[in-house]
Amino acid sequence: MPRLLQKLLSTALLFIGFATQAYEIEDLGDGLHRFIDDRHRSVFLITSEGAIVTDPLNKKAAIWLNEQIKTRFNVPVKYVIYSHNHSDHIYGAEVFKNPHTTFVAHKLAAQDIKNTQMKTVTPSLTFDNELLLTLGESTVKLNYHGPNDGRGSVSILFEKQKTLFVVDWIVIGRMPWQKLWSYDIQGMINSTQAVLTYDFDTFVGGHADIGSKADVARYLSYLEQLYSQVTAAALAGQSLEQITQNVKLDEFSDLKQYQAWLPLNIEGVYERLMEESGMGWRSDL
Numbered sequence: 667m668p669r670l671l672q673k674l675l676s677t678a679l680l681f682i683g684f685a686t687q688a689y690e691i692e693d694l695g696d697g698l699h700r701f702i703d704d705r706h707r708s709v710f711l712i713t714s715e716g717a718i719v720t721d722p723l724n725k726k727a728a729i730w731l732n733e734q735i736k737t738r739f740n741v742p743v744k745y746v747i748y749s750h751n752h753s754d755h756i757y758g759a760e761v762f763k764n765p766h767t768t769f770v771a772h773k774l775a776a777q778d779i780k781n782t783q784m785k786t787v788t789p790s791l792t793f794d795n796e797l798l799l800t801l802g803e804s805t806v807k808l809n810y811h812g813p814n815d816g817r818g819s820v821s822i823l824f825e826k827q828k829t830l831f832v833v834d835w836i837v838i839g840r841m842p843w844q845k846l847w848s849y850d851i852q853g854m855i856n857s858t859q860a861v862l863t864y865d866f867d868t869f870v871g872g873h874a875d876i877g878s879k880a881d882v883a884r885y886l887s888y889l890e891q892l893y894s895q896v897t898a899a900a901l902a903g904q905s906l907e908q909i910t911q912n913v914k915l916d917e918f919s920d921l922k923q924y925q926a927w928l929p930l931n932i933e934g935v936y937e938r939l940m941e942e943s944g945m946g947w948r949s950d951l
């Protein structure tokens with residue numbers, strides 16, 4: 667192959683590689699920003715004293731974000747907060763590793779990171795139920811609400827900005843993920859009820875859309891109706907096939923993936939009722 671053609675081909679491939687990395691930063695106001703990498707989202711806060719970064723997502727995304735924080739804002743990263751223990755959200759943290767950076771997670775997430783030898787930075791600051799971080803004029807409140815998704819999954823409230831960040835167990839504008847793998851359904855309901863008592867106007871999730879407090883309430887309504895209808899049908903002795911045909915949630919048909927994922931959501935709830943709630947071996951059913 668002629669050298670010029672090789673050079674042109676290499677340049678084209680490089681351009682395609684960058685084009686597929688659709689990284690975006692959205693300004694949410696008062697120093698808070700949303701970071702988008704394909705299907706994943708995180709948030710970061712810029713203050714006069716430094717930055718607070720939530721989930722780094724993966725190494726390539728973290729490298730890009732770290733460079734943006736340096737060039738756009740010229741502040742050090744003081745904290746990196748893990749929302750929970752799932753690798754698709756917390757890998758790449760080593761990019762931010764520095765003597766002045768503290769890595770934060772719930773103790774159960776930290777325990778799982780250590781036990782499973784995850785290839786990310788082990789948190790140095792952990793907590794049980796609540797942790798307040800203050801940087802500049804902003805305070806970030808982290809709370810654990812019990813089981814919901816993965817291990818040690820927390821809510822992250824940026825109080826001054828009135829913005830709530832939650833990963834996986836609340837999703838806006840889209841159905842919950844397929845068969846609800848790793849979800850504790852009742853725990854998700856409990857946790858979502860808890861955060862609705864908080865003072866926030868904007869919701870940012872680890873996937874899908876930005877929303878409002880009303881959107882979070884609607885999401886809770888979907889979960890509650892899904893769970894109650896499947897439970898009632900199982901108690902009535904219906905099979906999974908019958909339940910899938912009989913559950914009616916048409917008021918949520920505008921959600922993305924509704925047609926494809928509603929049967930999977932139903933199956934996920936049914937399996938957890940049979941296994942985690944023990945309904946599969948109850949003598950009275």
